[in-house]
Amino acid sequence: MNKKFINSTLLALLCFTQSQAQQQKNNATAASQRQQKIDQFWTDRAQIKPLEKLSVAPLSLVYTLPAKVWEEALPLGNGQLGAMVFGGVADERIQFNESTLWAGAPQDPNNPKGKTYLPRIQQLLFEGKNKEAVELADSTLMGIPKRIKPYQSLGELWLDMPHLQVEQYQRSLDLETAIQQSSYQYKGIKYTRESFISAPANAMVIQYSANKKQALDLNFSWKRAQDFACLTDPKDPSQLLLQGQIGQSGSEGEKGTKFSAIAKVFLKGGRLTNTAGRITITGADEITLLITAATDYPGLKQISYPAKKTGIDPLVSCRETMRTLAKSDYQQLKQAHIADYQHFFKRVQLDLADAEQQKWKQVPTDSLIKLTRGQQQIPSALISKFFQFGRYLLISSSRPGHMPANLQGLWAWQMDPPWNADFHTNINLQMNYWPAELTNLSELHQPLFDLTSALIPFGERTARTIYGARGWVVHHLTDAWGYTAPADGVQGIWPMGSAWLAQHPWEHYSYTGDRQFLKEQAYPIMKGAARFILDFMIQIPSDKPFAGYWTTNPSHSPENSFILPSGEVSSFTYGATMDTQIIRDLLQNYIEASTLLDNDPDFRQECQAALQKLIPTQISKETGRIMEWIEDYQETEVNHRHTSHLFGLHPSNQISIANTPDLAEAAKKTLLSRGDHGTGWSLAWKINMWNRLHDGEHSYKLLYNLISEKTLPNLFDNHPPFQIDGNFGATAAIAEMLLQSQVRDKNNNYLIELLPALSKHINKGSITGLKARGNISVNIQWSNGVLENAELIPSKNGPICISYAGKQIQVEGIKGKSIQITSQMF
Structure with missing residues (x-):
């Protein structure tokens, strides 16, 4: 290879690498500037003292301060509605998404040439x-065109309470129940806020409570960067509306997806006023907010080119949801949500033994990640989480x-x-x-x-x-x-x-x-x-x-x-x-x-x-x-x-x-x-x-x-x-x-491989509820890096080939009948 070619190759590579690095740097800078531009409009005015002694459950994310940026907020969702909860005290911010809120429309972008x-x-x-x-x-x-239009945020609910100096603060997300909670003390009163997004109800549910009556004062309104209006519902003073259409603020081009959201208040005690797109609550014993949203997106099965008008009114959809929810109280909504969520979540349990398990119970999740950076090892509790x-x-x-x-x-x-x-x-x-x-x-x-x-x-x-x-x-x-x-x-x-x-x-x-x-x-x-x-x-x-x-x-x-x-x-x-x-x-x-x-x-x-x-x-x-x-x-x-x-x-x-x-x-x-x-x-x-x-x-x-x-x-x-x-x-x-279970055996059946890539750092634990190809349920327990027991439950009769530590055995599976496997069998 001649010197001229080598030099030209190195120059091309250097230019390419520098150009790519600069572009990545520019993108990161622009993203940071956009983040700062958004976040300068939100700060929590409260002075906050964290909870003095934490007790972190194995499957909870726990923090001792509210989120300062979006990447610190906690996610909730039900497949259609999503929310990021910041956990603020005097100033709370909940950012919402609706899964079908996309800019654009069906088109024929194919180049005829x-x-x-x-x-x-x-x-x-x-x-x-x-x-x-x-x-x-x-x-x-x-x-x-060469570009597609983006998925967009639905908007944000901005809430404020007159609590400017609080203590014993913590916020959490319980992965076992999909419930977010924030709590603190203000002037000796304990305040608790609980949030979840329910699939059965198709709504976010937020409950404010205190251990003293008439202690809850709250204001809130809807915000969005563009294309929206926040309105008092003329049909119901307990409801605050977010309405808009993508592109409605622009002077040119077709308007896009229509969207609506309703935040509805249920009170125990207290007084509510709703004027000029802002709800004010004073002296309440308990506040429950129900939030739902919809768009006029026709659904995947109905999208077509040219686009057809859907006739969907998202506000009507939201009102219908609220009418249905009015029949249920908070505890009913919560229980239905937990049952629905755990129907999926509880199927798999992972338990990784950790000698320092008690130590991690007092460490907030963000601190646990930071501690990991200096250890060259991941706390087993964090792997499971x-x-x-x-x-x-x-x-x-x-x-x-x-x-x-x-x-x-x-x-x-x-x-x-x-x-x-x-x-x-x-x-x-x-x-x-x-x-x-x-x-x-x-x-x-x-x-x-x-x-x-x-x-x-x-x-x-x-x-x-x-x-x-x-x-x-x-x-x-x-x-x-x-x-x-x-x-x-x-x-x-x-x-x-x-x-x-x-x-x-x-x-x-x-x-x-x-x-x-x-x-x-x-x-x-x-x-x-x-x-x-x-x-x-x-x-x-x-x-x-x-x-x-x-x-x-x-x-x-x-x-x-x-x-x-x-x-x-x-x-x-x-x-x-x-x-x-x-x-x-x-x-x-x-x-x-x-x-x-x-x-x-x-x-x-x-x-x-x-x-x-x-x-x-x-x-x-x-x-x-x-x-x-x-x-x-x-x-x-x-x-x-x-x-x-x-x-x-x-x-x-x-x-x-x-x-x-x-x-x-x-x-x-x-x-x-x-x-x-x-x-x-x-x-x-x-x-x-x-x-x-x-x-x-x-x-x-x-x-x-x-x-x-x-x-x-x-x-x-x-x-x-x-x-x-x-x-x-x-x-x-x-x-x-x-x-x-991806490899086939000599009979073209899927080979069930037990503990195929187990590290010495996770040498003891158990997992239940995994699935292998062939519709086989698998539970595994191991200790000191060695298989102790595995249970296979096949969904049909037939031979099953199992691999462990480089050796294979074959067993005869009977539909629904447990098969017990130990390391001594290999």
């Missing part, structure tokens, strides 16, 4: 003329009949949140649902399937218009309105989103064995995604590596780039490794589903033929690592946050120690080169990958880095900024340290 110019773009990429291909693709394949917090977030942000969890789950405080708080389909949306089946929350997977089904007609239009293909496609992101075209920039030309999304309904079937679901919802999703892939793939020319094989063109390894032999930095290519691994996963799963259902034998045969023409996953002769692209290009960023070319290791099962030891060793080298740090979600993904390599110590090391470096005071994952996928990915990772 696409299929005309696609062959030329493919030719340019095969010829190594990447820059020309990028320029042509940018003008002919990109969506019109972090694991269950992930399950709590999924229960709170993803419920059947509502939207799936987005980049921030359900919670976003801005009008224009980071990355639009959209559905990012090149890892993030999928990662949100990794814990759903494994941690026994299978029903909560359904919103993702419903979104996927709703995307099919939009994706079919994109496939026809841009690629001249059948089937359906989505690229690296989508929204509530069915956007499936390439977005943002040429890096968005990544037509693998539908193929990856199609993995999830198959996983749901693999865990549940629900044949009706497989036939009615999973199969159409999978077949349409496979149909697009077969039409989209192109044969590699005779002068290129792997001539005659089928590949994707154009292609990206999401958000990463490489250096061409010419020294040019590029990310646009053909045949990225991740594409081939996703396609192999999809086709194998589709073939199995088609065989089970005895459907479409001719198309099944097409898929089987295509499988034989896919490029095998390659190992670099130079580095010994998994190759990220079809050619062994030099990387621009060895520690890149995406580890896309290890899709075959996780979440797929194409790479395993048992079946592909050479690829597993190459995957290990790849992970080592990527490093042990990164963004929050990136660390979560890598923990799952180390789990699959059965390296519990490395998994634990990255879990430590995630919790100590990338976890916010309220346990939200920090990209930065906040992204919820790291929470969900880490919850799945903790579970897979203890149980895996």
Whole structure:
């Protein structure tokens, strides 16, 4: 390699790295300035003395001061309504979300030039003329418009009380009941505020109480950054209305989604006045606030292009909810909420023994995270809490009949949140649902399937218009309105989103064995995604590596780039490794589903033929690592946050120690080169990958880095900024340290692996209620790093192959009958 080439390559890499670093710095600065601009309007006037002696329950988040910024507030939710509770005293702030409050509308963004110019773009990429291909693709394949509109905050309820000097303050979130509580003393009187968001009631419920009568005085009003009005309800003086429509403040363009919210007061004692959009309460014994919200979003099953008027009046919807709730008192609402929530949450219990358990009972959650940074070890109490917090977030942000969890789950405080708080389909949306089946929350997977089904007609239009293909496609992101075209920039030309999304309904079937679901919802999703892939793939020319094989063109390894032999930095290519691994996963799963259902034998045969023409996953002769692209290009960023070319290791099962030891060793080298740090979600993904390599110590090391470096005071994952996928990915990772079931045995049954990635730092504990593929319930107990007992409860008769410590046994399963396993059996 000549000196001139080396210098040009280094210069290109340096410029790229500096430019990327500066852009990240600019983004962080802008985000910080936006945060300061918002938060300067909210401060708690009270002087606060914390509770002198804490007693922190194992599954509670506890703090001794109110939140000062949004990332310290505590999340509540029921899948439709979300709230972030700051826990203020004299000045309280509760920020609300409604899962369907998206700007924008259904549209046809597909570039009509696409299929005309696609062959030329493919030719340019095969010829190594990447820059020309990028320029042509940018003008002919990109969506019109290139951007989607954001998910938005609903608004904020601002409350104030005349308590300016208080003591014995604490606030908490109980993960076992999904109830937030704040308490303190003022002039010898104890004040308590309890909040939850109920799925049965479809409302947030807040109760103010004191241990002295006539001690409650309260004022509140609605706030929002734009497009709203706060009004006294003319029909009911106990109700305060928030009403608006996205875009109503602007002078140009169509108006968007309409929204409404009602805050209704129920009093015991005291007096209420409601004037000019502000409610004032004086001398009350007890105050209960009920808050509900709605939009005129038509629902995923009704979205269409062109858009149809829904006829939904969100204010009418809110009033109907309030009329229903008027029949229930606070205790009835609370009991119904707890019963509904615990129906999901109580299914899994994780207990990690900790000799210092008593010590942590007096440490606030934010302090516990800070203490972790200096220890190189995570308190077991924090691991359990972090694991269950992930399950709590999924229960709170993803419920059947509502939207799936987005980049921030359900919670976003801005009008224009980071990355639009959209559905990012090149890892993030999928990662949100990794814990759903494994941690026994299978029903909560359904919103993702419903979104996927709703995307099919939009994706079919994109496939026809841009690629001249059948089937359906989505690229690296989508929204509530069915956007499936390439977005943002040429890096968005990544037509693998539908193929990856199609993995999830198959996983749901693999865990549940629900044949009706497989036939009615999973199969159409999978077949349409496979149909697009077969039409989209192109044969590699005779002068290129792997001539005659089928590949994707154009292609990206999401958000990463490489250096061409010419020294040019590029990310646009053909045949990225991740594409081939996703396609192999999809086709194998589709073939199995088609065989089970005895459907479409001719198309099944097409898929089987295509499988034989896919490029095998390659190992670099130079580095010994998994190759990220079809050619062994030099990387621009060895520690890149995406580890896309290890899709075959996780979440797929194409790479395993048992079946592909050479690829597993190459995957290990790849992970080592990527490093042990990164963004929050990136660390979560890598923990799952180390789990699959059965390296519990490395998994634990990255879990430590995630919790100590990338976890916010309220346990939200920090990209930065906040992204919820790291929470969900880490919850799945903790579970897979203890149980895996993705590998097939010699009879093609799922192999149940017990404690496959257990670290010496969590060498004693128990977990109950996990699920293995094949619809098997699993309970595990271990001590001194050794399996003591495992209980398997199968849902059907048949052989079960179980692995522990590198050895396997087979037992005969009987539906519903407990199978006891000990380490002595191996």
